[in-house]
Amino acid sequence: MWLFKGKIGNSFPVITWQVFTLLNWAVILSAIKLISFSFILVACSGLSGPEYERPSVIEKEAWTEQQPLSVNGAETIRLDWWRNFNDPYLDSLMSDALSNNSDLRILSARVGVSEAAIGQANAARLPTIDAALGANFLKAESGDLNRSYSQAFAIGWEADIWGKLKKGVSAQNAEFNASEADWRAGYLTLAANVSSTYFIIRQFDEQIAQQQKSLDKSDAILSIFKASFQEGLTPKTQVLQQQAEVNRLGIDLLELQRLRQLSENALATLLGVPAGDLTVPAQQLSDTVKLIKVPGGLPADLLSRRPDIVAAEYRVLQAHELEGQARLAKLPGFSLTASTGNTSLDLLDLLKSWTFGLTPTVNIPIFDPGVNARLRVSEAQSKLVVEEYRATVMRGLEEVERALINLTNRNLQRSKLLDRQAQLRLVTLQIEAQLEEGLITQLQVFESERSLLSTELALLENYQNLLSDTVSLYKALGGGWPPVNVGEEEAQ
Numbered sequence: 001m002w003l004f005k006g007k008i009g010n011s012f013p014v015i016t017w018q019v020f021t022l023l024n025w026a027v028i029l030s031a032i033k034l035i036s037f038s039f040i041l042v043a044c045s046g047l048s049g050p051e052y053e054r055p056s057v058i059e060k061e062a063w064t065e066q067q068p069l070s071v072n073g074a075e076t077i078r079l080d081w082w083r084n085f086n087d088p089y090l091d092s093l094m095s096d097a098l099s100n101n102s103d104l105r106i107l108s109a110r111v112g113v114s115e116a117a118i119g120q121a122n123a124a125r126l127p128t129i130d131a132a133l134g135a136n137f138l139k140a141e142s143g144d145l146n147r148s149y150s151q152a153f154a155i156g157w158e159a160d161i162w163g164k165l166k167k168g169v170s171a172q173n174a175e176f177n178a179s180e181a182d183w184r185a186g187y188l189t190l191a192a193n194v195s196s197t198y199f200i201i202r203q204f205d206e207q208i209a210q211q212q213k214s215l216d217k218s219d220a221i222l223s224i225f226k227a228s229f230q231e232g233l234t235p236k237t238q239v240l241q242q243q244a245e246v247n248r249l250g251i252d253l254l255e256l257q258r259l260r261q262l263s264e265n266a267l268a269t270l271l272g273v274p275a276g277d278l279t280v281p282a283q284q285l286s287d288t289v290k291l292i293k294v295p296g297g298l299p300a301d302l303l304s305r306r307p308d309i310v311a312a313e314y315r316v317l318q319a320h321e322l323e324g325q326a327r328l329a330k331l332p333g334f335s336l337t338a339s340t341g342n343t344s345l346d347l348l349d350l351l352k353s354w355t356f357g358l359t360p361t362v363n364i365p366i367f368d369p370g371v372n373a374r375l376r377v378s379e380a381q382s383k384l385v386v387e388e389y390r391a392t393v394m395r396g397l398e399e400v401e402r403a404l405i406n407l408t409n410r411n412l413q414r415s416k417l418l419d420r421q422a423q424l425r426l427v428t429l430q431i432e433a434q435l436e437e438g439l440i441t442q443l444q445v446f447e448s449e450r451s452l453l454s455t456e457l458a459l460l461e462n463y464q465n466l467l468s469d470t471v472s473l474y475k476a477l478g479g480g481w482p483p484v485n486v487g488e489e490e491a492q
Contacts, residue, residue: 049324052317055386057393063298063404079187081480082195085467087289090198093271097194100272104190107183114176121172125165127157152341159335164328171321174314181311188307190270192475196468197267202285203464204260207457209284211256214453215249221446222246286463292470294407295481306396306478312389319385323378329371333363396476403473410466417459424452 078084082094098104134150160166222242228234268278304310337359365371431448474480 049320049327052320054313055316055389057390058397060397064401078480081474082191084292084480085195085289089283089288090195093198093267094191094194096271096273097190098187101190101270102272104183104186107179107186111176111179111183114172114179118169118172118176121165121169124158124168125160127155130154130156146345148343148345150341150343152339154337154339156335156337158333161334162328162331164325164331164333167321167325167328171318171325174318174321178311178314178318181307181314184307185311188475188478192471194267194270195471197263197270198280199285199289199464199467199471201260201263201267201280202283202288203460204256204263205282206284206286206460208253208256208260208282210453210457210460211249211253214450215246215253217446217450217453218242218246218249224446285460285467289467291463291466294404294470294473298477298481306476309389309392309396309478312385312392316382316385316389319378319382323375323382326371326375326378329374330365332365335361335363337361399476400473403469403476406469407466407473410462410469414459414462414466417455417462421452421455421459424448424455428452 080094082090130153132150132152136148136150138146138148140146158165222239222245225234225239225242229236229239264278264280265275267280268275271278338357339359340356342355428445428448431445
């Protein structure tokens with residue numbers, strides 16, 4: 001250790017030097033040789049590990065249910081994709097959810113924690129400064145009070161020669177970027193959940209209206225059966241069967257109302273509103289939300305922008321940096337400590353004389369089982385996050401394919417349901433015309449209308465499924481595409 005002594009008098013301070021012994025110099029020269037040898041060792045063996053490379057994954061050139069390319073990747077980055085549904089009420093719900101949702105706030109707070117941790121990692125690369133001031137009071141047998149005072153000041157610094165601390169900062173930066181991607185994934189999930197829940201509520205609104213119509217029709221049929229029974233034209237069993245049908249429809253109506261209320265409570269939670277405090281005014285789904293046409297040829301590489309895939313890759317990078325840090329922990333560590341201090345019986349004389357020391361330290365991990373254990377854990381963690389990244393990519397591919405298959409088939413179903421609806425409407429008109437001519441009974445008209453209502457309910461369910469599958473596609477692709485006009489036939 002280098003040691004300086006000095007005393008401050010009435011003029012300039014006088015500093016005397018302690019002469020190094022030959023042993024001191026031998027230690028310093030040995031440390032210098034060890035540093036040089038370590039540099040050569042690192043340069044030859046690359047103990048920090050290879051440079052980071054993105055893990056290889058299976059890639060797709062195009063989606064199965066897509067036509068030739070018609071949209072490029074630059075056009076498909078719309079984050080407020082729900083506006084394509086052209087529903088102002090949905091827009092207002094989404095604004096409230098993005099501002100008040102608890103899960104999204106938690107993710108935002110985690111981003112803040114990760115950002116603060118970067119500063120913590122950087123702090124390890126900076127010098128530390130400590131100061132202390134003490135006083136000691138001891139009462140002697142004579143009754144006198146002996147006083148002594150001390151002061152100390154120290155600066156410590158770990159030289160990041162190998163870049164071990166820098167690796168830690170890089171790892172924390174990767175975690176920060178991953179947490180930001182987690183927030184974007186949460187944003188995407190929240191928007192999808194709000195949209196889907198809202199569509200379900202609107203579907204219940206329309207189903208309740210349709211169910212009420214069916215119930216009214218069944219009540220009318222029951223009245224006809226009762227009147228016919230009074231005249232002896234209808235058996236009692238037919239009246240009872242129709243009464244049971246009316247009861248079933250009434251029970252189903254109560255169930256729809258219950259499910260709507262539960263969905264409304266779920267939506268309230270997504271918006272950050274206490275369950276039971278949100279009231280969504282009743283409106284029919286097909287009157288408020290329009291279908292969105294999916295353009296052909298969505299680029300397959302859009303999957304790389306999915307926030308959960310981005311987060312997974314950043315965690316691969318983080319594990320890579322931590323593994324490199326664990327490798328560098330095998331190398332010697334170098335630190336430098338500078339300190340000054342003094343003890344005096346008089347508080348005023350405390351700063352008049354002082355000593356200064358400078359201590360270079362070489363920490364050589366000759367045998368430390370923890371270093372090797374940490375390296376093995378880091379290597380295993382790297383393998384784990386690589387496989388998690390690949391699994392996330394594969395899951396994303398499957399989600400996109402599923403959404404596209406669902407949309408394609410549901411559009412085909414919708415076409416057939418529209419044909420059936422048109423046919424049943426024509427039948428109903430013809431039956432009503434026959435009723436006016438007295439060729440059929442009112443009961444036959446009610447039966448025809450009930451068949452039409454059943455088809456319209458199936459068409460409504462198909463409509464809601466198309467909307468939900470579109471939301472699933474938005475979520476699977478990590479965002480939206482520009483609006484595409486829907487033909488009149490598809491918009492009906």
